[in-house]
Amino acid sequence: MGLNLRNAIIHNVSGNNQDQLKDTIVDAIQSGEEKMLPGLGVLFEVFWQHADENEKAMILETLEESLK
Known part of the structure; x- marks a missing residue:
């Protein structure tokens, strides 16, 4: 049986709720475990799918600046 991650x-x-989602994100980042990366990726995907163009531009600008 295949698991759809x-x-x-x-x-x-x-x-x-927002507090629980924040805790999930913070815990995943602070743990530093690579097994948490798919979960963060799925949360980012959900964000991206529901973001308007201004929100997408903001996150792209933040990422670009953060990766310099």
């Missing part, structure tokens, strides 16, 4: 991650955080 994307759907599993979305299922695990669906219904979470």
Whole structure:
């Protein structure tokens, strides 16, 4: 049986409030474990799919500046 990782991650955080989502993100970053990267990627994908053009431009600018 194949596990759809994307759907599993979305299922695990669906219904979470902002504090819970923030805790999930902060914990994943602070742990430094590479196994957490797919989850952060799925959260970013959800953000990107629902962001307007101004939000996308803001995150791209932030990423560009942060990666210099």
